[in-house]
Amino acid sequence: MSLKYLPNRILFQNNKLFNINLFSSIFRQQYHKINIRKRYLATVSSSTSSDLLENIYDIVIVGGGISGSALACALASSSKITGSQKRVAIIESSDTSNIKGWKPIKGEFSNRVSSLTPRSVEFFKGIGVWQNIEEERIKPFKDMQVWDGISDARIKFNNENTGIGPLAWILENYNIHHAILRTLDQYKEDSDVDFLDNTKVQKISFDKENKDEPFDLSDWPCVELSNGKKLKTRLLVGADGINxxxxxxxxxxxLGWDYNSHAVVATLHVDSNVENKTAWQRFLPTGPIAMLPLQNGYSSMVWSTTPNLANKIRSMSSNDFVHLVNAAFQLRMADLEYFYSQLGDGESVDFQNEFEWRKDVQSKNSNYKEEFPPIVLGVQEKTRAGFPLRMRNAESYIKERIVLVGDAAHTIHPLAGQGLNQGLADVQCLLKVxxxxxxxxxDIGDINLLREYSSERYFANIMMLGVVDKLHKLFGTSLTPIVLARSFGLKVLDNFDPIKAEIMKFAMGAE
Ligand SMILES: Cc1cc2nc3c(=O)[nH]c(=O)nc-3n(C[C@H](O)[C@H](O)[C@H](O)COP(=O)(O)OP(=O)(O)OC[C@H]3O[C@@H](n4cnc5c(N)ncnc54)[C@H](O)[C@@H]3O)c2cc1C
Known part of the structure; x- marks a missing residue:
């Protein structure tokens, strides 16, 4: 049996199971990793036992999305984890070769991007991931403008002269995931993490019937994989997404609900003569539309709207789409409604002409001189895609020997760009615990230990879920008294720097 596959924390002796934790201080001083493994070898004789030991882990992570991979990487980076020879496995059903072999093309950007808070960036720096990020493809921004689609009341956030640093960084999800998997690979020699992709978890049980086992692991979760293997684990981590x-x-x-809303994403070509350094979000009655800076000349769009409108936006011609997006950011609601009315199956008006003359009339008839995002000139081929939007929070994040992180624990509307940041904060907290x-x-699977994770993360996540859900509801109505009240609120806030600073801190991950 290969030394690599010997379990690290179980000493099998005289048919009894001892937890090395009990003797950890003595062992830490006296034995090096390899000596402990040789000792296992001496005590394990039958092939049944060796197969069993090969499939016993301290931590099994189900789900190799960004949260699960980040956890595996964080564990591999930790001297406390590697120093105590913890065995970790991460199981991902999809093929990750496209992420590992990601070769970005200059002038093209993936449609899936995330805005990462300073807290997430610091975490990535700490576990060695940031060093593997393709820096020329990321965009830190210090300006953000959010405004009401009906009243145009606006709030501006600016970190330009505060010395605090960027509000957030926009990165392609590929860039993040690629960097994590690359870093994990770099830790391979010094850690004991098995990454199994193309492998689906088919069943999880407590396998209490297994009489062949020479020691009692009946309260350890047993994970059955599509490759026929069964893994037993001291701690099972669910990083396996919303379902x-x-x-x-x-x-x-x-618990939670589905928003009757889809997010349409796309990579936009924007006017490259305008410095692209601001994140823009306009709250339309059907949902917010956001434009996030990528580089001069490129932005990423997330437009949350009704499923019906989302389908039309995704399938209309690229040319009309561009002018509709410009209208959604720049024209008054009545004009935008006119564009919506032209999204039928039959002949429609010339969207470009309509946009240009309406914009011209609006500029001439108004003293209102607000800033707008750069004009959209085109959309990158095949980047329009839609995602149903949901809000969920697990009733509990823990059970004995089980813990949930990321979207498996909570799913949030993307309007504040917080979902992944919350998942990374979960990972950071779980590593610490x-x-x-x-x-x-x-025992790292003990519920009393896991409670520390739950008590820290549950409250923080539910606060963020609540705030974002309320914002979505507040801006999702056209009722005049509410529009007046929220517009008044935005104007007051915009002039009240201490409160704006608190909002910025909250959004930047300083919980
Ligand atoms: C339009 C949009 C924009 C967003 N923008 C932002 C943003 O700007 N900032 C931000 O912080 N967040 C953002 N989010 C949220 C963010 O994308 C998610 O929170 C994050 O991707 C969740 O990652 P995860 O790893 O927890 O879950 P997932 O990405 O869902 O990963 C779960 C993994 O588990 C695997 N899996 C599931 N079942 C099994 C099984 N049986 N066996 C093996 N593997 C399994 C899946 O294949 C998957 O890879 C946005 C979301 C959307 C929809």
Whole structure:
């Protein structure tokens, strides 16, 4: 049996199971990693036992999306985890070769981007991921403008002269995921993390029937894979997204609702003569439309709207789409409604002419001199895609030997760009709790230890979910008293720097 596959934290002796944690301080001083493994080899004789040990892990992470991969990488980077020879496996159903072999093309950007808060960026720096990010493809921004689609009341955030640094960084999800997997690979020699992609978790159970096992692991989750293997784990992490199989296995309900809304994303070509350094978001009655800077000449769009409108926006001609997006950012609601009315199946007006003359009339008839995002000139081929929007929060993030992170635990409307940042904050917190458990000699699957994770993350996540949901509802109505009240609120806030600073801190991840 290969030394690599020997379990790290179980000492099998005289048919009894001992937890090395009990002896950790003595062992840490006396034995090097390899010596402990040789000792296993001496005590394990039968092939059944060796197969069993090969499939026993300290931590199994289900889901190799960004949250799960970041957790695997964080564990691999931690000297407390590697120093105590924890065995980790991460299971991902999809083929990740396109992410590992990602070769970005100059002048083209993926339609899936995330805005990362300073807290997430610091976390990535700490675990060695940021060093592998393609820096020329990321855009830090210090300006943000958010305005009401009906009243045009506006709030501006600006970190330009505060010395605090960017409000956030816009990165392609590919760039983030590629950097994480590359970093994980760089830790390969010094850590014990098995990354199994193209492998689906088919069943999770407690496998209490297995009489062949020479030691009692009946309260350890057993994960059955599509390659026929069964893994036993001291701690099972569900990083497996909104429909989390781990959450279902743990019998944890997920509460929330579907927004009657889809997000349409696209990569836009914008006027390259304008410095592209601001994130823009306009709250339309059907949902917000956001333009996020990528580089001069390129921006990413997220337009949340009704499913019906989303379908039309995705399937209309590229040329008309460009002018509709310009109208959605720059024209008054009545003009935009006119564009919507032309989105039928039959003949429609010339969107470019309509946009240009309406914009011209609006500029001449108004003293209102607000700034607008750069004019959209084109859309990158095949980048229009739609995602149904939902709000969910698991009833609990933990059970004995089970913990949920990322979208498996909570899913949020993307209007504040917080979903992944919350997932990364979960990962950061879970790493801290596991490390603390190791220092204290605790079983890392023990619910009493996991409660520390849950109590820190549950409150923080539910606060963010609540704020974002309220914003969505507040701006999703055209009722005049509410429009007046929220517009008044925006104007007051815009002139009240201390409150704006607090909002910025909250959005930047300083919970
Ligand atoms: C339009 C849009 C814009 C967004 N913008 C932002 C933003 O700007 N900033 C931000 O912070 N967040 C943003 N988000 C949210 C963010 O994209 C998600 O929160 C994040 O991607 C969730 O990552 P995850 O790893 O937790 O889950 P997922 O990405 O869902 O990953 C789960 C993984 O588990 C795997 N899996 C599932 N079942 C199994 C199984 N049985 N066996 C093996 N593997 C399995 C899946 O294949 C998948 O890879 C946005 C979301 C949307 C829709």
């Amino acid at each position: 989390s199989p781990v959450r279902s296995f743990a019998n944890i309900d997920s 596991i490390e603390q458990g190791i220092i204290n000699g605790q």
